[in-house]
Amino acid sequence: MSGAARCSCSRTGRRIRRRTKPSTFLSTPLAEAVSTARRAADGKNVVIFGGSLARQCLREGLLDEIAIHLAPVLLGEGVRLYESIGTDPIVLTRTELAATGQLTDLRFRV
Numbered sequence: 001m002s003g004a005a006r007c008s009c010s011r012t013g014r015r016i017r018r019r020t021k022p023s024t025f026l027s028t029p030l031a032e033a034v035s036t037a038r039r040a041a042d043g044k045n046v047v048i049f050g051g052s053l054a055r056q057c058l059r060e061g062l063l064d065e066i067a068i069h070l071a072p073v074l075l076g077e078g079v080r081l082y083e084s085i086g087t088d089p090i091v092l093t094r095t096e097l098a099a100t101g102q103l104t105d106l107r108f109r110v
Helices: 030-041 051-059
Strands: 007-009 024-026 065-070 093-100 103-109
Touching: 024 030, 030 051
Parallel strands: 007 024
Antiparallel strands: 065 103, 093 103
């Protein structure tokens, strides 16, 4: 993400501490925040981090692609990315599969 615009979203309205380049803080409705991030990205990818935020974007139809970087580690807790989102089934089409050592990268079109 070097050189990319950064937009930080918070559903609680709290500022997110960053030790990297300056970022734009957004506390607007999700669809508006994603639209702002897309404009800031100027044609480049907008990356959504975190299971809860990704699930909200998926539920609202704001994702066009899902990339999963799978590592063989069992954490035992955390936010489930694909727990029920309260919609009809969402069809994913795999567009990429790559493996390097123990890591597997999967990419799907939504």
